[in-house]
Amino acid sequence: ALAGETPRADRLIEYLHRLQDEHGALFADHLAALAEALQLARAEVYEVASFYHHFDIVRAGEAAPPALTVRVCESLGCAMAGGVELAASLATRLGADVRVQRVPCVGRCDSAPVAVVGQKPVLHADADSVAAAVAGGERDEPLPDAIRFDAYRAAGGYRLWQAVRSGEIAGDTVIAALDAAGLRGLGGAGFPAARKWRTVAAQPAPRLMAVNIDEGEPGTFKDRHYLETDPHRFIEGMLIAAHVVGIDGIWIYIRDEYPALRRLLAGELDRVRAAWPDLSPIELRRGAGAYVCGEESAMIESIEGKRGMPRLRPPYVAEVGLFGRPTLEHNLETLWWVRDIVAPALAGGPDPFASRGRNGRKGLRSFSVSGRVLRPGVVVTDAGITLRELVDEHCGGMLPGHELYGYFPGGASGGMLPARLADVPLDFDTLGAYGCFIGSAAIVVFSQFDRARVLAENAMEFFAHESCGQCTPCRVGTAKAAELMKQPAWDAALLTELGTTMMDASICGLGQAAPNPMQSVLRFFPHEVGVAGENKEGAA
Numbered sequence: 001a002l003a004g005e006t007p008r009a010d011r012l013i014e015y016l017h018r019l020q021d022e023h024g025a026l027f028a029d030h031l032a033a034l035a036e037a038l039q040l041a042r043a044e045v046y047e048v049a050s051f052y053h054h055f056d057i058v059r060a061g062e063a064a065p066p067a068l069t070v071r072v073c074e075s076l077g078c079a080m081a082g083g084v085e086l087a088a089s090l091a092t093r094l095g096a097d098v099r100v101q102r103v104p105c106v107g108r109c110d111s112a113p114v115a116v117v118g119q120k121p122v123l124h125a126d127a128d129s130v131a132a133a134v135a136g137g138e139r140d141e142p143l144p145d146a147i148r149f150d151a152y153r154a155a156g157g158y159r160l161w162q163a164v165r166s167g168e169i170a171g172d173t174v175i176a177a178l179d180a181a182g183l184r185g186l187g188g189a190g191f192p193a194a195r196k197w198r199t200v201a202a203q204p205a206p207r208l209m210a211v212n213i214d215e216g217e218p219g220t221f222k223d224r225h226y227l228e229t230d231p232h233r234f235i236e237g238m239l240i241a242a243h244v245v246g247i248d249g250i251w252i253y254i255r256d257e258y259p260a261l262r263r264l265l266a267g268e269l270d271r272v273r274a275a276w277p278d279l280s281p282i283e284l285r286r287g288a289g290a291y292v293c294g295e296e297s298a299m300i301e302s303i304e305g306k307r308g309m310p311r312l313r314p315p316y317v318a319e320v321g322l323f324g325r326p327t328l329e330h331n332l333e334t335l336w337w338v339r340d341i342v343a344p345a346l347a348g349g350p351d352p353f354a355s356r357g358r359n360g361r362k363g364l365r366s367f368s369v370s371g372r373v374l375r376p377g378v379v380v381t382d383a384g385i386t387l388r389e390l391v392d393e394h395c396g397g398m399l400p401g402h403e404l405y406g407y408f409p410g411g412a413s414g415g416m417l418p419a420r421l422a423d424v425p426l427d428f429d430t431l432g433a434y435g436c437f438i439g440s441a442a443i444v445v446f447s448q449f450d451r452a453r454v455l456a457e458n459a460m461e462f463f464a465h466e467s468c469g470q471c472t473p474c475r476v477g478t479a480k481a482a483e484l485m486k487q488p489a490w491d492a493a494l495l496t497e498l499g500t501t502m503m504d505a506s507i508c509g510l511g512q513a514a515p516n517p518m519q520s521v522l523r524f525f526p527h528e529v530g531v532a533g534e535n536k537e538g539a540a
């Protein structure tokens, strides 16, 4: 697993991946040897390996798992498209030599339902197509047809970064352009990017950077879209940020569900390093199937080779982050916009980002749209667009025979809104009055053939599965709520009290946001759960 390198405890998760890739699972004697090589207690290695859903630990006396695993997504979009039933039918059809697992969102909600055979996704899957993929023997996904390094450079790519790097363009000028455009963190939190850059730049060196490509929010697949199409636009934005803020090392954390993108990115980063050998170190790290690692401090723990448990703040990662150093943490998409905000601003032309927006909002947003629409996919359009405008103008309307009943405006954690609120501007800060938020702009549209309560139960079970277990309100609250939500008539008072406790007392956003869909049902779809509520206008 160490492949001749000097052992580093922070690379523990990388070594675990190598062992599992080589041997099909993690065996007790291998974990013991790894602990010895890293001079860690066996318990430390075990606690990390057992934290992540993608690691299979084989204990003494246990049988190894079958050589092939088929993962079937059961999150919102795939569940609506029959993913749960598909998993059940595959379990009997594929036999004992194949393991069928129901897994959370694999980031391909626009092609639901999705099964992953080994590492090869089967889109719009049914039992026949998955069985054919199993029999076909191909286990890897081909590399996407992205713009590669030579083509990107030939089109003028990296010139902006080189101008920043040479001092021809001052860092303050770059930050001012981001400020004027109003660029905010597009991973979900919406923190102003320029303010974050200034804050980290003011911290003592060495300063580090951590890039989050761990989009695990059910319904979200925009980062995949951007990497599949134009990875160097992101890399250039990342290098501009690194130079302006004075970064000494970059870590990129990509979710394990995107193996082809990881290979693509590794190859393209090699080309960048070959062209500019004096770059600061850039390390690519592989997640291991833990949604919570999309939370910035959990991701940092994971990069350090630990369980992905969110940290208590303060201190904030901008001051004390990766390896204890001030850290600039960004989602991929935020960096993807940097080039095309800064370059036009310097040329004196209109900013293509800030000049957009409608219904009183400013900027562009990348909506991942899935569910009961005719053309699901990533839609890049005005901040402040309404759900009705988004579906009608960009998604071809609803599926034939389907009428809008409601939607998730921000993935599983962003809550749900009924059809009567389809004209609310979608953006940061516009949905709080309804107990919702836009987060990573994952829009899941549902119709009269869906039940909001079923979707809320799906979301709560997801949160219970993904809770890191560190704090009681989230660990116990998500499991308890998932159980209570199975009752035909909900105990509104008890669920409300439970939700309030989780929101008030959980350490991180997972536990704080987990009650949102449940509370949306109580407020907007009460007729489904036998309680009195704010209205019953959404009744189908």
Ligand code: SF4
Binding pocket: 292, 309, 310, 466, 467, 468, 469, 470, 471, 472, 474, 475, 506, 507, 508, 509, 510, 511, 512
């Ligand atoms: Fe972990 Fe949940 Fe607490 Fe977050 S809220 S730290 S996921 S237990």
